[in-house]
Amino acid sequence: MARVLTPRAEDFPRWYQDLIAKAKLADNGPVRGTMVIRPAGYAIWERMQAEMDARIKAAGAENAYFPLFIPESYLKREAEHVEGFSPELAVVTHGGGKQLAEPVVVRPTSETVIGEFMAKWIDSYRDLPLLLNQWANVVRWELRPRIFLRTSEFLWQEGHTAHATREDARAYARRILHEAYEDLMVNVLGIPVVVGLKTARERFAGATATYTCEGMMGDGKALQLGTSHELGQNFAKAFDISYSSAEGGREHAWTTSWGTSTRMLGGLIMCHGDDNGLRVPPKLAPVQAYVMVVKDGEGVGEAAAKLRDALRDAGVRVALDDRVDTPFGRRAVDAELRGYPVRVEVGPRDLAAGNAVVVRRTDGSKSPTPVADVVAAVLAALDADQRALHDQALAHRKSRTVEVSTLAEAIEAAATGWAMVPWSAVGVQGEAEANGQGVTVRCLLRADGSVPDSEDESDLVAILARAY
Amino acid sequence: MARVLTPRAEDFPRWYQDLIAKAKLADNGPVRGTMVIRPAGYAIWERMQAEMDARIKAAGAENAYFPLFIPESYLKREAEHVEGFSPELAVVTHGGGKQLAEPVVVRPTSETVIGEFMAKWIDSYRDLPLLLNQWANVVRWELRPRIFLRTSEFLWQEGHTAHATREDARAYARRILHEAYEDLMVNVLGIPVVVGLKTARERFAGATATYTCEGMMGDGKALQLGTSHELGQNFAKAFDISYSSAEGGREHAWTTSWGTSTRMLGGLIMCHGDDNGLRVPPKLAPVQAYVMVVKDGEGVGEAAAKLRDALRDAGVRVALDDRVDTPFGRRAVDAELRGYPVRVEVGPRDLAAGNAVVVRRTDGSKSPTPVADVVAAVLAALDADQRALHDQALAHRKSRTVEVSTLAEAIEAAATGWAMVPWSAVGVQGEAEANGQGVTVRCLLRADGSVPDSEDESDLVAILARAY
Known part of the structure; x- marks a missing residue:
């Protein structure tokens, strides 16, 4: 059979681009960094969406829709938040043929506007938990775009929830992590993700804990496929999301947020694709x-x-x-x-x-x-x-993962795959050193593979890798 | 029971607003003209979407996704088209912290970008018909917004198809009109729409024929709930959508487009709502x-x-x-x-x-x-x-529709409902006169109620009404 794609071993990024073009999954859009998702790609996304939506609904969240445009002032309300986003914003200055009095931002996430409405809708403890999810497009200006992985516009779901206690918020962030994200990725996408806790350095701005699902791609790099965050009371205080408790006092809520996106399409391709093209797990395939x-x-x-x-x-x-x-x-x-x-x-x-x-x-x-x-x-x-697809991917991950005991070994191992190393051998300083060499701590796990509550627990294992 | 809503007979627009607020269907967004669709409203929209999506797929169209941002230059390609939209555009001038070299427009429709890609994807007659549909948000700056009916951002589906012949394009525009739109509206939404042809004056800019579904609301006004357009070869010529025919020549394609939106939620409320609130047809109801x-x-x-x-x-x-x-x-x-x-x-x-x-x-x-x-x-x-809901709405429509023979009678009748009048008694000049008094020709029908091919057919009946 004639060579259709650049072989993966020869040039993995080119193989990825070739596959997307020749399988007619997507094209670059006319504005730099945007993409056109073609019917063959969109049909797979629709099935991911349907499977994810069912799991999110089973966890009790309800879908809603918040506006594309956000007043600039909203983004300034939470300092940490705007620092994370401002270089990525697209700003509308003209509307209806006139210059706008206040420019509006195209949502990089709906977090701020959802926070604003949560504050309006929540009055008493009876209104909690408030469990919202949204399917929408978001925009984050991207200087080095790559289809599905990093695009200036992408499609995603973002969940935002408010709870009466820290325990409730934590339990819900983890419920989504395991019952929606991990379950979908492992059992439908066939990607044997590792689920763990992000370090403080890799945590979402404003979160008190970020949980992640990390998949190994065909070239041994890591891809973050979904995250779930505990926001403590930080976000509730910034947006004044409070409730009157059963005892009569006024309390700030505890919130979470969690998201997955069209990036999962990129993960699917890079996890299961071979030199002849895409391989779609049967449960996900629009045409089986x-x-x-x-x-x-x-x-x-x-x-x-x-x-x-x-x-x-x-x-x-x-x-x-x-x-x-x-x-x-x-x-x-x-x-x-x-x-x-x-x-x-x-x-x-x-x-x-x-x-x-x-x-x-x-x-x-x-x-x-x-x-x-x-x-x-x-x-x-x-x-x-x-x-078989899941098991092949798992075997690949195991064959490319090594257990080491020092930071230097971990950084070296990350050239071709993942390194598992005691977190105590890395630490905050070691993490910065690894970052300087293009290696990141993907997540922290307990020795038994379970998800820690905090990076301060003893005997944690860190996974170090290069990542998309 | 205490009065919950302003009665419809007292103030229909206020009843509509009251209902949307108190049934928690939607809120106004922070940027003027935008809306937040709350879970109770969004759940109804999701069921409309699912029912519509199934009908569109049954008609052979495939879903795809095109970018939110469109280069300004694209919109200038089709003069007629840009005239229709330019005062409504939202323009992004800054991205990634810098002023953009070329401003980009937030899509008021994806028509131009879809045309651009159709031109790339269509090569030979074997690629036809190309049947695309997209579910997306679009933005048209709105000076007098009303939730669901006219909002600066709304959710919709837009279909765009290319065919080898005029006959194929016409048949497809009508297939969507009847098998997707009319069927959904009548049999799921329970709205007994009248399906007809728009006059040249009411036609979509650039179309050779526009078909419409018109529903009567509780106050006797008309609401356009969906339209399907034949675009002839106008659009294909502007975007150079052409194909090599089986005989070897190069021909321009014949295209169609068709859309329905969250406006259907407004139609549902105004068609079936009563003084106690919303009434949702059982097939559509998220909770039955x-x-x-x-x-x-x-x-x-x-x-x-x-x-x-x-x-x-x-x-x-x-x-x-x-x-x-x-x-x-x-x-x-x-x-x-x-x-x-x-x-x-x-x-x-x-x-x-x-x-x-x-x-x-x-x-x-x-x-x-x-x-x-x-x-x-x-x-x-x-x-x-x-x-029962459908039959009540039909009885209401019949009770508020009168058959008259002159333009003056028709304009008078439109004060409280719909007028059916011979199109020959109205004509282009009469239509302008009616417009001056806030009355529009909603559509043209044949005497037997079927949809005409052209407004030049003899013995056509015009429906005149006030409209949203």
């Missing part, structure tokens, strides 16, 4: 089985259409490709690029022997299969390959 | 049955929870309200405001007699019902009330 008419022949079109119908009736998301005027080889290359989990190839020669060929994208196997057995074979392949 | 514990008593909480479970098992979207520390009367008023189609009230007295009370929002009826029969009663009520 791609039935192809190899070429015209007696009964071929009918047999393919029947298989399409039978697969659909069995609950499989299926598409039929009967464009026999396009060479089969080109269509097969495209199908590999798109990463459809299973292809069912129906051609005159195999059909004469009563067979269709079931091709699995994950391992590339091609099995001539009696037509009557195709549905069962496809269902079995979809089930097995969901696990 | 609202089970209320009237007050504490032996077995009351358990009975209510059991009914909730039984309703859920029967496929009903159900919520349980057991906040007995809040007065029942207040909760009942809120439930009326929110427009839950059915309430199931469970209190000690009725329960002692083996009953719960089934309250229907549509007609206000309250029926003590044996607990074992509640599920069947709720299902029957949901089914009947979906039709």
Whole structure:
């Protein structure tokens, strides 16, 4: 088969760009740093969204929508917050043909405006917890854009919640972290993320704790796929989010926020893609089985259409490709690029022997299969390959992760993968030193792999890596 | 029951605002003309979206996402188009802490950027039709904002398609009009829209034909709930959307566009709302049955929870309200405001007699019902009330529509409702005269009610009305 993409081993960033272009997932937009998400890419995002939305709703949060435009003054209310964002802001100075009296900012997040309305909507302890989520576009001016990973505009969900106690807020930030984020990433995206606590240096501005889901990409680097923050009472004090308690006093609420974005599409590509293109986990795939008419022949079109119908009736998301005027080889290359989990190839020669060929994208196997057995074979392949993709990614992560005991070893190991090193061997000073060499502390874990409450706990393990 | 809203007959616009505020559907945003869609309103929008999205996909269109920011130069490409929009534009002049070399516009629609990419993606007749849809926020600076009806930012879907022939484009614009828009509005929203052709004066800038869905609101005015446009080759020529035909020549494509927005939420409120609040058609309602514990008593909480479970098992979207520390009367008023189609009230007295009370929002009826029969009663009520709301709205429309034969009569009739008048009695000049008096031609129909191809057909009927 002709070389379609730059091989990953040769130039991973170019492979990534090639794949996005040739699989028609996205294009660069006309304004620098923006992107056009094409139907093939957007269909995957829609399924991520639906799966995430269901988990967020199951955790009790309700969706709402807050405005794109935010008065500049709102962003100045929380000093720490505006410091984090101001160089990234897009500012609207003209509207309706006139210069505006007060410029408005295009939201880099809706945090401030949501804080403002939380303060209005919360009166008594009966109004707590207030659990809000929003799906929206946000803008952060990006000087070194890369599609899906860092774009000036991206799509995301941002959750914001207010609680009566610190314990409630912490429990909720962690519930989202595990039940929504980790569960989606591991069980649907097939990305075996490590879930841990960010160091003070890597923490979200204004947060008292930031939890993260970190995935290892095909080149051994780390990608932060989602974060969940405890904001303590910092944010509630800045926006005066308070409630009258059952005892009659007035208390500030405890808040959280958490977000995931179209960056997950980049993570999916870089975690599962191979030199032939994308590989989409079956649970996520918009098209799970791609039935192809190899070429015209007696009964071929009918047999393919029947298989399409039978697969659909069995609950499989299926598409039929009967464009026999396009060479089969080109269509097969495209199908590999798109990463459809299973292809069912129906051609005159195999059909004469009563067979269709079931091709699995994950391992590339091609099995001539009696037509009557195709549905069962496809269902079995979809089930097995969901696990196989996850397990391959986990094996890759383990093979590229080393346990070391010193900072120098950790920085060296981070050239090709992840290093696990005692946090006590790194510390605040070691972290700064690693940063100077392009290596960051991705997260902290307890020795048993669980998520610590604070970086001050003893016996913590730090994961150091290069990151996107 | 105490008066909760300004009665519709007293002040319809104030009733509308009161309802939106008290049912917690939306708030004004901090930047003038923007809105915050609260969870109760957004949940209805999400169901509209899901129902619309399914119909759009069934018609073969695929979702994609195009950038929020558009170079100013794009908008100047199609003169007619920019004339329609320029006073409404929001312009970003600063990004990343610097003044931008070329200002960018916040999309008032994605038409121009989608046109640009269609031109790139379409090469041969094999690439046609190209059927794209986008769900996004758009911004049109609004001087006289009204929540859901006219806001500076709103949420919508915009479809853009390219076809090989005029006939294909026309058929598709009409397919969306009837199979997606009309079907959703009539059968889910319960709004008996009239579907017709816009006059040249009311047509979308650059279109060769604009089709519309017009609903009558509670005050007899018209609301345009969705439009579908044939753009001829105008747009394809401006953006050079062309294809090589099977015969080998190079041809411009024929394009369409079509959109519906959060304005449908305003239509829903103004079509079905009454003096006690919103009434949501059961198929659309996020909560179809609202089970209320009237007050504490032996077995009351358990009975209510059991009914909730039984309703859920029967496929009903159900919520349980057991906040007995809040007065029942207040909760009942809120439930009326929110427009839950059915309430199931469970209190000690009725329960002692083996009953719960089934309250229907549509007609206000309250029926003590044996607990074992509640599920069947709720299902029957949901089914009947979906039709009842539609039929009430249709009866209202008919009662407020008069057939007249002169322009003067039509303008007079438009003071309180709709006028149907021969288009030949209005014409271009009569239309301008009506406009001068605040009356517009909402659409043109054939005598048999079907949608004309052109306003030049004979024997057309015009609907004249005041409109939002």
